[in-house]
Amino acid sequence: MTRLVMNQDGMAPWRIVRGTLCLLVAVFLLAPLFVVVIISFSSAPFLQFPPPGLSLRWYVQLFSTPAWINALVVSVEMMVPAALLATIMGTAAAYALVRGRIPGARLVMACLMLPIIVPGMITAAALFGIYRGLGLNGTLTGLVIGHTVLNLPYVLATVSSALRVQDSRLEQAASTLGAPPWATFRRITLPLILPAVLSSLLVAMILSFDELIVSLFVSSARVRPVAVQMWSNVMGDFDPTIAAIASVCFLFALLVLVADLALRRGPRLT
């Protein structure tokens, strides 16, 4: 007993060090984001912190600049189809790979996961090179194809791990009782994996909204998503409009995170 108490005392300095380090890391991770959000409400025309006064002028500026509005429209037109396509194809593939008896399923799975393993610059350069011959550079189609490819692995990983924890005997029972395969999928499997499917749809949308490198190569001045528009401004002069769009992106990410946590808390999902 005394030994245990002594040990507790021996741990006290470590606890203080650990607490301090955790606090520092928390500040390191979150402070930049807070500073950006605060600066976006600044009244000053430059990135001053703390701001001399508060205003909404940068948000007004953001939503009245045609280039930014166009970028927001392009981003939505790109991320919604890319996320939907990736979710449908990824869910179908996950179902086939986990439930079907496909020879070499593990190898196929590994190949389908490659887009998140290969560095973004390589994928971007490769798509740019191939698109040149096909006239797909600077088109929405080109962006949607590229982003579908990048999203697919995330959907596949999420949905296949949800399928693995589901009891496949439920599906077997349904087929034994005479349900055709499609009815089994729609009435039994899909409701069970729906949280995972919806969660991966959300993740795919945010990934696609945030993705920069493929967009940078494939987009043009006319078809330019938010991330690329931000990039071209950031590399020039910093002005608080970028803080405003960055805060919008941050809010979007936060909403998706909360929605995703709510989905995961619902029915069983790992």
Added chain:
Amino acid sequence: MEARLRLDRKAWLLLPAALTIGVAFLLPVGWLLSRAFTDPQPGFQNFELLWQRPVYMRVMGNTLWIAAIVTPVTVLLAFPVAHLMAHGSPQMRRWLIFLVLVPFWTSLLVRAFATAILLQRHGVINSFLLGFGIVEEPLPLLYNITGLLAGCVQVLLPFVIFPLYSSMARIDPAYMRAASTLGASPVRSFFRVYLPLTLPGLVTGATLVFVSTLGYYIIPAMLGGARQQMIAQLIQDQIATFGNWGVAGALSIVLLGATAVLLLLLQLTVGLKEIAR
């Protein structure tokens, strides 16, 4: 025959995804890599160029060196966070997970921009240091190695925290009690019992950080300086500025080769299951 038909029906579902990845990913990447041997003429001249020109060697050296600094720093900072996450109260755990997830979900570009604002010449950190009279001149924190390291470590911390946490959470506290009952000091039982048990998470996290850093583009382009140019920037430069697809292909092979070897080593030692966040 019956079984074969059933198998075929489910395999059809694989087709759209497999075709998409095959045509819109494997094919283009294969084409890019093949440029290394065919552009401008067949042969290995692009790899010879990589070897001969000091610029290329310097950038590849830089990339390795930066990844080699970022990895230990990230692991050291992640360790206490993962430890508190694993052994603190459930409430503390929930807060910490949320705290790490928020930046993890925020776009890399937004975080890089936010870090740049903090580190600018007249940014928050310099104003703070000047205001308290700690320094007389603003410190150069941006567009150099400091900015680059700060950005990389910040973005990559979650990649170590989560695998490390999942290793630590699995450690049975009875082991540590046993070690101290048998007379080991806290320091000794930490190094001899606890640390080895965290190795799967630690190795996984460290590998992910190292591999990710090798391929980074946004962080070095935004927060680093000209002297910290990294391999992904060089690939972009070769294509966008010089139209030199041969060298770009050769550099891609080097980058992809390094990534593949490291991930293969990880797979052989720990297994890649931990990669799923």
